[in-house]
Amino acid sequence: MILAITSLGKEPSSLQLSGNPSDFVEFADSGISTPIRLNLDVTPLSGDSHLVQGRAVGALAAECGRCVEPITLPFSVHFNLLLDRQDPVGVEWVDDDHQGVEDYQAHLGPDVTEIPLQSIIAEQLVLNYNLHPLPDLDAAGRCVQCGRTPIAVAEPKKKDEGVDPRWAKLEGLKGSSGLEGSKE
Numbered sequence: 001m002i003l004a005i006t007s008l009g010k011e012p013s014s015l016q017l018s019g020n021p022s023d024f025v026e027f028a029d030s031g032i033s034t035p036i037r038l039n040l041d042v043t044p045l046s047g048d049s050h051l052v053q054g055r056a057v058g059a060l061a062a063e064c065g066r067c068v069e070p071i072t073l074p075f076s077v078h079f080n081l082l083l084d085r086q087d088p089v090g091v092e093w094v095d096d097d098h099q100g101v102e103d104y105q106a107h108l109g110p111d112v113t114e115i116p117l118q119s120i121i122a123e124q125l126v127l128n129y130n131l132h133p134l135p136d137l138d139a140a141g142r143c144v145q146c147g148r149t150p151i152a153v154a155e156p157k158k159k160d161e162g163v164d165p166r167w168a169k170l171e172g173l174k175g176s177s178g179l180e181g182s183k184e
Helices: 026-029 119-129 165-176
Strands: 002-004 015-017 036-044 052-063 072-084 091-094 103-108 114-116
Touching: 002 015, 015 114, 026 119, 072 119
Parallel strands: 072 103
Antiparallel strands: 002 114, 015 036, 036 052, 052 072, 091 103
16 A cells, blocks of 8 residues: 555645555555555645544454454554655654654655555554454353354363372382382
């Protein structure tokens, strides 16, 4: 999902982008299973800066942590991207300790014509969604996510009292070697 710098303009605007998870390795690795819709609100700021507020929606292929069954989770992630121009070429991503986890800053050189957004969306998915959720059980003991009754986990067997038969021969050797009275 690419944001073309030429689409930013001098007036506030809204942009809609879409993409398939198979087109971007970041989306496939994040568990996205359906096409993504991305809505961008672009606000020009002073100079040649822009604030891009994005909202991506789609669905994730996940696994129920209780039932270990595949499930589909809808997702919606938000992010803010502050873009401004710089003299050096390339894109410089700014890591500011005072910004939130959904906030990003980039300085764009004169050679930059587009900004890839798939890494931002994938990062927000990893930060905000669990691909192995552990849903609650309803009053009837069924999983609220898939409706199945979880498989009962067997109680561990209590250890039988007495000597394990695999050690019985050792007990016999101990008695025949005269070591009963010796202390270690």
